[in-house]
Amino acid sequence: MPRYQAFKQYEPSQAAAIIFAVLFGILLAAHTWQSARAKIYCLWVLILATALECAGYILREYTIHHRTEKTPSVIGQVFIIVAPACLAAARTSSRPYLNDAILIYLKYIW
16 A cells, blocks of 8 residues: 555655745845845845745645645745746846836836
8 A cells, every 4th residue: 555645756854844944034034124224125036036935845844734735735846946046037137227127117016
């Protein structure tokens, strides 16, 4: 009889999920505080990437206890995979013309 009753045979580490969720949560708070304190709004891509990583690891910890639910697992994996692309975009968002265009667009929306 198979040990797994979930849709995939994968045994995630609960300790690693909790450690990384807490670590990225602390980094998210630090990046947000530093960006707001220094009024450097071009770091929004870095903050987004850190939030995606934190949410991804929180969802991974959630799926450890709810193995038969497919949606949280898929969303968590997508968040963890997409976050490094946002970090790569954070390097290019340091260009002034791109930041100005993004900030003007965000001000227009809000």
